[in-house]
Amino acid sequence: MADAALTTSSSSTARQAQRNRALSLNRLTPYMFMAPAVFIMAIALLYPLGYMVWGSFRDWDPSQTIGEAEFVGLKNYITLWGDPNFRESLWVTLKFAFFVVTFEMVIGVGLALLLDRNIRGMSALRTMFILPMMIAPVVVGLMWRYMYHPTVGTFNRTLDGLGLPTVDWLGQHALMSVIIADIWQWTPFIFILALAALQSLPRSALEAARIDGATAWQQIWYIKLPLMLPVLIVTGLLRLIDAFKVLEVILVMTEGGPGLSTEILALRISRTATEFRELGVAAAMSNYLLLLLLALTMGMFAFTRWQEARAARVRMAAEEDS
Amino acid sequence: MPSIHLDNLVKRYGEVEVLHGIELEMADNEFTVLVGPSGCGKSTTLRMIAGLETVSDREIWVGGEPVSHLEPKERDLAMVFQDYALYPHMNVAQNISFALRLQRRPKPEIDQKVREVADMVGLTEFLHRKPGALSGGQRQRVAMARALAKDSGIFLFDEPLSNLDAKLRGQMRAELALMSQRVEKNMIYVTHDQIEAMTLADRIVVMHGGYIQQQGSPEDLFKRPVNKFVAGFLGSPPMNFLDGEIEERDGRAFVVGDGFALALEGEAAASAKGHSDRQVTLGIRPSDLRHDADAPPEAALSLDVMVSEYIGSQSVLLCECGGAKVMVEMNSENRVGLGQTLNFAVSGRGIHLFDRKSEAAIH
Numbered sequence: 278m279a280d281a282a283l284t285t286s287s288s289s290t291a292r293q294a295q296r297n298r299a300l301s302l303n304r305l306t307p308y309m310f311m312a313p314a315v316f317i318m319a320i321a322l323l324y325p326l327g328y329m330v331w332g333s334f335r336d337w338d339p340s341q342t343i344g345e346a347e348f349v350g351l352k353n354y355i356t357l358w359g360d361p362n363f364r365e366s367l368w369v370t371l372k373f374a375f376f377v378v379t380f381e382m383v384i385g386v387g388l389a390l391l392l393d394r395n396i397r398g399m400s401a402l403r404t405m406f407i408l409p410m411m412i413a414p415v416v417v418g419l420m421w422r423y424m425y426h427p428t429v430g431t432f433n434r435t436l437d438g439l440g441l442p443t444v445d446w447l448g449q450h451a452l453m454s455v456i457i458a459d460i461w462q463w464t465p466f467i468f469i470l471a472l473a474a475l476q477s478l479p480r481s482a483l484e485a486a487r488i489d490g491a492t493a494w495q496q497i498w499y500i501k502l503p504l505m506l507p508v509l510i511v512t513g514l515l516r517l518i519d520a521f522k523v524l525e526v527i528l529v530m531t532e533g534g535p536g537l538s539t540e541i542l543a544l545r546i547s548r549t550a551t552e553f554r555e556l557g558v559a560a561a562m563s564n565y566l567l568l569l570l571l572a573l574t575m576g577m578f579a580f581t582r583w584q585e586a587r588a589a590r591v592r593m594a595a596e597e598d599s
Numbered sequence: 600m601p602s603i604h605l606d607n608l609v610k611r612y613g614e615v616e617v618l619h620g621i622e623l624e625m626a627d628n629e630f631t632v633l634v635g636p637s638g639c640g641k642s643t644t645l646r647m648i649a650g651l652e653t654v655s656d657r658e659i660w661v662g663g664e665p666v667s668h669l670e671p672k673e674r675d676l677a678m679v680f681q682d683y684a685l686y687p688h689m690n691v692a693q694n695i696s697f698a699l700r701l702q703r704r705p706k707p708e709i710d711q712k713v714r715e716v717a718d719m720v721g722l723t724e725f726l727h728r729k730p731g732a733l734s735g736g737q738r739q740r741v742a743m744a745r746a747l748a749k750d751s752g753i754f755l756f757d758e759p760l761s762n763l764d765a766k767l768r769g770q771m772r773a774e775l776a777l778m779s780q781r782v783e784k785n786m787i788y789v790t791h792d793q794i795e796a797m798t799l800a801d802r803i804v805v806m807h808g809g810y811i812q813q814q815g816s817p818e819d820l821f822k823r824p825v826n827k828f829v830a831g832f833l834g835s836p837p838m839n840f841l842d843g844e845i846e847e848r849d850g851r852a853f854v855v856g857d858g859f860a861l862a863l864e865g866e867a868a869a870s871a872k873g874h875s876d877r878q879v880t881l882g883i884r885p886s887d888l889r890h891d892a893d894a895p896p897e898a899a900l901s902l903d904v905m906v907s908e909y910i911g912s913q914s915v916l917l918c919e920c921g922g923a924k925v926m927v928e929m930n931s932e933n934r935v936g937l938g939q940t941l942n943f944a945v946s947g948r949g950i951h952l953f954d955r956k957s958e959a960a961i962h
């Protein structure tokens with residue numbers, strides 16, 4: 278009697294185990310499908326990254342292979358931290374990124390709000406607005422360099438023609454001029470994304486707001502912008518990351534000058550590697566930039582996560598109250 | 600609350616005219632229902648009243664003033680949309696109070712109002728939830744509460760119940776009927792559901808193809824439809840239509856068709872005799888046919904039962920008369936065998952005649 282009970286229970290555990298195995302196999306299936314892609318991604322992404330990190334610990338001249346270079350530990354990083362030129366370059370980059378993204382967001386979103394209507398010719402106008410984005414950065418740099426030319430450039434000739442004092446665009450005001458050029462080129466990016474976000478807003482909610490008595494401004498402020506916010510955050514983040522890495526336009530326009538006034542980090546990295554022939558230092562600098570961007574991205578994600586959590590907490594508390 | 604007058608309203612989208620002169624008077628505190636098939640222009644009419652669509656021609660008058668040049672917010676109205684149109688980023692309380700907050704009312708007054716209307720529609724527990732965390736029926740209530748909070752004189756509904764399941768719809772319909780008695784407002788309600796129209800309306804306006812077909816009390820429209828469209832649209836199951844001809848036999852008027860010859864009585868006989876065209880369509884509601892084996896042939900239809908649909912205490916029989924399909928309502932107690940031929944008495948009042956060509960009722 279007891280024996281029989283034992284055998285049935287053991288056979289049932291065997292069946293259980295079998296089922297568990299089948300289940301876990303089932304659960305593994307998606308990972309098996311993902312494996313090849315993950316493998317390729319890992320090699321394509323991580324190998325160069327690891328190479329750069331590895332190189333940043335060495336005193337590495339372009340004529341050497343990485344194996345021949347002397348291992349110096351964190352020396353490159355520490356030297357950089359004390360290097361006033363690097364700090365200046367970092368400061369310029371931060372200023373550049375801040376102004377560029379702020380202005381581009383304000384102008385881009387503003388334009389989108391302005392042009393989000395169905396008037397004849399609007400689609401042609403919209404296409405025109407996004408043209409600057411399609412021009413190769415080198416061409417943009419050259420174009421603006423000629424327009425900024427102190428004597429024959431468009432701006433100064435116009436100012437002169439109007440009897441106004443000319444401006445030393447790429448000299449005294451180099452950073453501002455570079456910022457203006459970048460705004461010209463990249464505002465369209467914000468513009469089209471903001472426009473897409475606007476056009477996918479629930480139309481009837483806006484109609485409800487009109488009936489509720491919201492003026493055009495109030496619709497923008499209370500309905501449109503809050504609903505666009507997730508898209509705007511991502512857009513701004515993308516632009517910010519891009520702004521930290523901008524190179525060609527500034528290279529063509531000012532080559533970082535005069536002095537160090539427009540030498541953004543990407544430019545300094547490229548010069549360190551090619552002109553100063555210090556690959557290790559350049560790699561260390563890239564890693565600083567990478568860490569900065571990483572921190573920014575994580576900060577942004579953490580912020581949205583925190584916001585969601587707070588909303589959930591408020592909701593929970595409210596439910597407990599009632 | 601203000602009366603509304605639509606003076607021959609016309610709406611065009613480019614070249615296409617979708618409303619061809621909508622003439623409508625809505626008196627004080629009236630519950631008006633615009634009903635009609637999909638695409639007939641109900642929403643367009645409502646949205647023109649709301650100011651969400653421009654008026655192509657003629658004018659809308661509210662309380663004696665022309666309003667077609669006014670913005671929606673200047674028209675003192677509230678609206679409930681078909682998809683509810685809640686503000687997704689605001690919680691229920693913020694949704695309800697949005698209009699009041701825009702008007703910069705004092706905070707205690709706003710809180711008071713929110714609590715009052717939330718209580719009215721049974722939302723008190725959910726005030727701090729976002730619409731995304733509510734069920735369809737609850738969202739519908741939020742939309743209703745938001746409109747109520749505004750305290751405006753005109754209340755517009757665009758198919759507010761069409762996204763709900765049948766049971767919830769019935770329940771909300773009853774609540775709406777109750778609410779409309781409690782609040783004194785001019786309500787205009789759009790639906791394509793004739794049952795909603797019949798149960799809620801003080802006045803039904805039947806629209807079709809951009810024209811008003813008929814307006815009046817539910818009873819009026821049900822008993823005296825002006826044409827075949829209105830007759831067929833209102834009532835469930837719908838009215839049966841049979842082709843026939845007016846004939847005079849021994850001085851009495853008959854409507855004669857494939858498989859039937861019904862004698863006409865009183866007024867119907869007189870107007871049928873006076874009608875120039877002999878070709879008519881006979882309309883009889885399923886509820887006006889009563890099983891009676893002994894009814895004389897000039898007051899009865901003899902029908903072959905094809906299908907019996909059991910729907911509870913009543914069954915709907917789908918029958919054949921000549922070549923035409925006829926639906927009959929019958930008490931489910933009487934078991935009916937398929938293929939049987941049964942005799943149904945037609946009361947004199949149950950006979951509706953329509954001109955075959957113009958489809959207008961013959962009165």
Ligand SMILES: Nc1ncnc2c1ncn2[C@@H]1O[C@H](COP(=O)(O)OP(=O)(O)OP(=O)(O)O)[C@@H](O)[C@H]1O
Nearest residue numbers: 612615617635636637638639640641642643644791
């Ligand atoms: N923006 C528009 N441009 C062109 N035609 C339109 C537009 N909006 C509506 N229409 C047309 O106007 C007519 C009436 O539309 P409306 O939305 O008022 O119908 P409805 O009676 O509300 O139908 P439903 O019950 O399906 O909501 C339809 O034939 C529709 O095709």
Ligand SMILES: [Mg+2]
Nearest residue numbers: 641642643757
């Ligand atoms: Mg509609």
